Amino acid sequence: MIKLFVGLGNPGPEYEATRHNAGFWWIDALAREWKVQLVPEKGYWGLLARTTVGGQPVWLLEPLTFMNASGKSVAALARFFKIAPEEILVVHDELDVPPGQVKLKKGGGHAGHNGLRDIHAQLGSPDYWRLRLGVGHPGIRSEVVHWVLKKPSPDDRIGIEQAIDRSLKAVPAFLAGDMDKATMLVHTDKPPRPKPPRPPAA
Secondary structure, three states: OOOOOEEEOOOOOOOOOHHHHHHHHHHHHHHHHHOOOOOEEEEEEEEEEEEOOEEEEEEEEEEOHHHHHHHHHHHHHHHHHOHHHHHHHEEEEOOOOOOOOEEEEEOOOOOOOOHHHHHHHHHHOOOOEEEEOOOOOOOHHHHHHHHHHOOOOHHHHHHHHHHHHHOOOOOOHHOOOOHHHHHHHOOOOOOOOOOOOHHHHO
């Protein structure tokens, strides 16, 4: 089961609405759903909430180390509470997925994402789960840094928010450790179409 949900982003109001903070948005949405408050925890260099689901402790974490040092926060908490990499879900912005879509994967490379690169290094393992929130790609490699530190267009922001809402439906499966079901739920990329209204009775 997933015991630690981590959202990646950068602290400070100037970054709050930027694409790189999509992971924070996801954790904020889950905290609202669970009615828990994220509070600063200096020992873990982040905002942290702890709750209990089905008798099991579960943590929500937003590292406040800036993106490039995210692993410092994640590894400190994981080591202290003996949380294995495969019990960690890291939610982050993903350039290679369009806004409005989200992908789930376990392990693999960091694809140049500085937050993931540091988590790899600090955990000493790539075997954690990643929830990849699509933010789209600017099309030019040299523009990537500016792209992720800018606000998405209103339409893209709506798409990202909808993807967050849909992927939150997989949380019970994450907690149950049913990652096949979670993957199926997450990869239902498009919201279901509304059923056509029934014709009125004659």
